[in-house]
Amino acid sequence: DAGITQSPRHKVTETGTPVTLRCHQTENHRYMYWYRQDPGHGLRLIHYSYGVKDTDKGEVSDGYSVSRSKTEDFLLTLESATSSQTSVYFCAISDRSGRTDTQYFGPGTRLTVL
Protein backbone atom coordinates (compact mmCIF):
# COMPACT_ATOMS: atom_id res chain seq x y z
CA ASP A 1 0.00 0.00 0.00
CA ALA A 2 1.24 3.46 -0.95
CA GLY A 3 1.81 4.80 2.57
CA ILE A 4 -1.89 5.11 3.37
CA THR A 5 -3.49 3.99 6.60
CA GLN A 6 -7.12 4.09 7.63
CA SER A 7 -8.56 3.91 11.10
CA PRO A 8 -10.49 2.22 12.44
CA ARG A 9 -10.43 -0.79 10.14
CA HIS A 10 -13.75 -2.06 11.44
CA LYS A 11 -16.51 -0.29 13.30
CA VAL A 12 -20.02 -1.18 14.40
CA THR A 13 -22.22 1.66 15.52
CA GLU A 14 -25.86 2.46 16.09
CA THR A 15 -28.20 4.60 14.03
CA GLY A 16 -28.02 8.25 15.00
CA THR A 17 -24.51 8.22 16.43
CA PRO A 18 -21.68 10.31 14.99
CA VAL A 19 -18.77 8.46 13.38
CA THR A 20 -15.40 9.75 12.19
CA LEU A 21 -13.08 7.81 9.93
CA ARG A 22 -9.47 8.81 9.52
CA CYS A 23 -7.15 8.57 6.55
CA HIS A 24 -3.44 9.21 7.03
CA GLN A 25 -0.84 9.38 4.25
CA THR A 26 2.93 9.60 4.32
CA GLU A 27 3.36 10.42 0.61
CA ASN A 28 2.76 14.18 0.83
CA HIS A 29 0.22 13.94 -1.98
CA ARG A 30 -1.97 16.96 -2.54
CA TYR A 31 -5.22 15.16 -3.40
CA MET A 32 -7.14 12.90 -1.07
CA TYR A 33 -10.47 11.16 -1.65
CA TRP A 34 -13.12 9.28 0.24
CA TYR A 35 -15.09 6.55 -1.55
CA ARG A 36 -17.68 4.04 -0.51
CA GLN A 37 -17.95 0.56 -2.02
CA ASP A 38 -21.21 -1.37 -2.03
CA PRO A 39 -22.22 -4.63 -3.71
CA GLY A 40 -23.33 -4.04 -7.27
CA HIS A 41 -21.77 -0.61 -7.44
CA GLY A 42 -18.37 0.62 -8.41
CA LEU A 43 -16.49 2.86 -6.04
CA ARG A 44 -18.47 6.06 -5.55
CA LEU A 45 -16.85 9.34 -4.60
CA ILE A 46 -18.10 10.96 -1.40
CA HIS A 47 -15.80 13.96 -0.99
CA TYR A 48 -12.33 14.91 -2.03
CA SER A 49 -9.68 17.42 -1.04
CA TYR A 50 -7.26 19.31 -3.25
CA GLY A 51 -5.27 20.85 -0.43
CA VAL A 52 -5.33 21.78 3.23
CA LYS A 53 -8.77 23.18 4.04
CA ASP A 54 -9.83 22.77 0.39
CA THR A 55 -12.56 20.21 -0.13
CA ASP A 56 -15.39 19.52 -2.55
CA LYS A 57 -18.38 17.21 -2.85
CA GLY A 58 -18.53 14.05 -4.84
CA GLU A 59 -21.34 11.95 -6.24
CA VAL A 60 -22.78 10.72 -2.92
CA SER A 61 -21.96 13.45 -0.38
CA ASP A 62 -25.31 13.71 1.43
CA GLY A 63 -24.95 12.80 5.10
CA TYR A 64 -21.15 13.13 5.07
CA SER A 65 -18.71 15.91 5.89
CA VAL A 66 -14.95 16.07 5.65
CA SER A 67 -12.06 18.06 7.02
CA ARG A 68 -8.43 18.40 6.15
CA SER A 69 -6.35 20.44 8.56
CA LYS A 70 -3.02 18.87 7.61
CA THR A 71 -1.66 17.53 4.33
CA GLU A 72 -1.39 14.03 5.74
CA ASP A 73 -4.83 13.66 7.33
CA PHE A 74 -8.31 13.56 5.79
CA LEU A 75 -11.28 12.91 8.05
CA LEU A 76 -14.71 11.67 7.02
CA THR A 77 -17.57 12.30 9.44
CA LEU A 78 -21.03 10.83 9.48
CA GLU A 79 -22.87 13.33 11.69
CA SER A 80 -25.76 10.95 12.40
CA ALA A 81 -25.15 7.50 11.00
CA THR A 82 -27.95 5.68 9.15
CA SER A 83 -28.23 2.05 8.08
CA SER A 84 -27.83 3.12 4.44
CA GLN A 85 -24.31 4.23 5.32
CA THR A 86 -23.27 0.67 6.11
CA SER A 87 -20.48 0.16 3.61
CA VAL A 88 -16.77 -0.24 3.09
CA TYR A 89 -15.02 3.11 2.95
CA PHE A 90 -11.79 3.67 1.08
CA CYS A 91 -9.44 6.57 1.15
CA ALA A 92 -7.30 7.32 -1.88
CA ILE A 93 -4.49 9.73 -2.66
CA SER A 94 -3.15 11.25 -5.84
CA ASP A 95 -0.44 13.73 -6.67
CA ARG A 96 -1.87 14.59 -10.11
CA SER A 97 1.69 15.11 -11.27
CA GLY A 98 0.50 16.19 -14.67
CA ARG A 99 1.02 12.99 -16.59
CA THR A 100 -1.35 10.77 -14.71
CA ASP A 101 -4.20 10.96 -12.23
CA THR A 102 -3.53 7.58 -10.72
CA GLN A 103 -5.18 7.16 -7.36
CA TYR A 104 -3.72 4.86 -4.73
CA PHE A 105 -5.99 3.32 -2.15
CA GLY A 106 -5.84 2.56 1.52
CA PRO A 107 -6.90 -0.78 3.07
CA GLY A 108 -10.48 0.33 3.80
CA THR A 109 -12.78 0.66 6.80
CA ARG A 110 -15.76 -1.63 7.14
CA LEU A 111 -18.59 0.28 8.83
CA THR A 112 -21.78 -1.36 10.03
CA VAL A 113 -24.65 0.83 11.22
CA LEU A 114 -27.25 -1.11 13.20
Add this chain to the structure above:
Amino acid sequence: GESVGLHLPTLSVQEGDNSIINCAYSNSASDYFIWYKQESGKGPQFIIDIRSNMDKRQGQRVTVLLNKTVKHLSLQIAATQPGDSAVYFCAEKGSARQLTFGSGTQLTVLP
Protein backbone atom coordinates in the same frame (compact mmCIF):
# COMPACT_ATOMS: atom_id res chain seq x y z
CA GLY B 1 -17.27 -7.57 -18.99
CA GLU B 2 -18.29 -4.90 -16.50
CA SER B 3 -21.75 -4.70 -15.10
CA VAL B 4 -23.66 -2.53 -12.71
CA GLY B 5 -25.88 -5.42 -11.66
CA LEU B 6 -25.93 -7.05 -8.25
CA HIS B 7 -23.73 -9.94 -9.32
CA LEU B 8 -20.25 -9.48 -10.62
CA PRO B 9 -19.38 -11.01 -13.97
CA THR B 10 -17.08 -13.93 -13.43
CA LEU B 11 -14.20 -15.37 -15.37
CA SER B 12 -12.58 -18.72 -14.59
CA VAL B 13 -9.29 -19.68 -16.19
CA GLN B 14 -6.85 -22.52 -15.81
CA GLU B 15 -3.55 -21.75 -14.17
CA GLY B 16 -1.02 -20.94 -16.85
CA ASP B 17 -3.59 -19.79 -19.40
CA ASN B 18 -4.02 -16.19 -20.49
CA SER B 19 -6.91 -14.12 -19.10
CA ILE B 20 -8.78 -11.35 -20.85
CA ILE B 21 -11.00 -9.05 -18.80
CA ASN B 22 -13.18 -6.54 -20.58
CA CYS B 23 -14.59 -3.15 -19.70
CA ALA B 24 -17.01 -0.94 -21.62
CA TYR B 25 -16.65 2.68 -20.64
CA SER B 26 -19.29 5.34 -21.02
CA ASN B 27 -17.70 8.70 -21.71
CA SER B 28 -16.21 9.31 -25.14
CA ALA B 29 -14.36 12.32 -23.68
CA SER B 30 -12.46 10.19 -21.16
CA ASP B 31 -8.74 10.58 -21.68
CA TYR B 32 -7.19 8.34 -19.05
CA PHE B 33 -7.93 4.79 -17.93
CA ILE B 34 -6.71 2.60 -15.10
CA TRP B 35 -7.04 -1.08 -14.22
CA TYR B 36 -7.19 -2.03 -10.57
CA LYS B 37 -7.00 -5.38 -8.80
CA GLN B 38 -8.85 -5.92 -5.54
CA GLU B 39 -8.30 -8.96 -3.37
CA SER B 40 -10.85 -9.92 -0.78
CA GLY B 41 -10.72 -7.64 2.25
CA LYS B 42 -8.16 -5.30 0.72
CA GLY B 43 -8.08 -1.96 -1.02
CA PRO B 44 -7.84 -1.64 -4.81
CA GLN B 45 -4.31 -2.00 -6.12
CA PHE B 46 -3.08 -0.14 -9.21
CA ILE B 47 -2.10 -2.48 -12.07
CA ILE B 48 -1.63 -0.45 -15.21
CA ASP B 49 -2.87 2.72 -16.87
CA ILE B 50 -3.22 4.08 -20.39
CA ARG B 51 -3.87 7.47 -21.90
CA SER B 52 -6.30 7.97 -24.75
CA ASN B 53 -3.51 8.81 -27.23
CA MET B 54 -2.36 5.18 -26.97
CA ASP B 55 -4.09 1.94 -27.96
CA LYS B 56 -1.83 -0.51 -26.17
CA ARG B 57 0.44 -0.53 -23.16
CA GLN B 58 2.36 -3.40 -21.63
CA GLY B 59 3.51 -4.07 -18.12
CA GLN B 60 4.86 -7.11 -16.37
CA ARG B 61 2.59 -9.97 -17.53
CA VAL B 62 -0.22 -7.50 -18.22
CA THR B 63 -1.32 -5.65 -21.33
CA VAL B 64 -4.06 -3.06 -21.62
CA LEU B 65 -5.78 -2.47 -24.96
CA LEU B 66 -7.90 0.58 -25.66
CA ASN B 67 -10.40 0.79 -28.50
CA LYS B 68 -11.83 4.30 -28.51
CA THR B 69 -14.07 3.63 -31.49
CA VAL B 70 -16.24 1.25 -29.49
CA LYS B 71 -15.30 2.62 -26.04
CA HIS B 72 -13.80 -0.65 -24.92
CA LEU B 73 -10.89 -1.44 -22.65
CA SER B 74 -9.38 -4.84 -21.97
CA LEU B 75 -6.82 -6.23 -19.58
CA GLN B 76 -4.81 -9.25 -20.65
CA ILE B 77 -2.95 -11.26 -18.04
CA ALA B 78 -0.36 -13.68 -19.36
CA ALA B 79 0.28 -17.05 -17.72
CA THR B 80 -2.36 -16.52 -15.06
CA GLN B 81 -1.31 -17.58 -11.56
CA PRO B 82 -3.34 -18.42 -8.44
CA GLY B 83 -2.30 -15.08 -6.95
CA ASP B 84 -4.12 -13.34 -9.80
CA SER B 85 -7.50 -14.41 -8.39
CA ALA B 86 -9.27 -11.20 -7.46
CA VAL B 87 -11.83 -8.66 -8.64
CA TYR B 88 -10.55 -6.50 -11.49
CA PHE B 89 -12.15 -3.21 -12.40
CA CYS B 90 -11.46 -0.37 -14.73
CA ALA B 91 -11.69 3.35 -14.09
CA GLU B 92 -11.98 6.23 -16.53
CA LYS B 93 -11.21 9.90 -16.11
CA GLY B 94 -13.52 12.25 -17.94
CA SER B 95 -13.87 15.98 -18.27
CA ALA B 96 -14.73 16.41 -14.59
CA ARG B 97 -11.24 15.14 -13.76
CA GLN B 98 -12.66 12.55 -11.41
CA LEU B 99 -12.40 8.81 -11.84
CA THR B 100 -15.51 6.77 -12.59
CA PHE B 101 -15.21 3.12 -11.62
CA GLY B 102 -16.78 0.01 -13.06
CA SER B 103 -18.18 -2.62 -10.72
CA GLY B 104 -15.66 -5.28 -11.62
CA THR B 105 -15.10 -8.81 -12.85
CA GLN B 106 -14.27 -11.68 -10.50
CA LEU B 107 -11.32 -13.69 -11.83
CA THR B 108 -10.89 -17.20 -10.47
CA VAL B 109 -7.79 -19.19 -11.34
CA LEU B 110 -8.37 -22.92 -11.38
CA PRO B 111 -5.56 -25.34 -10.47
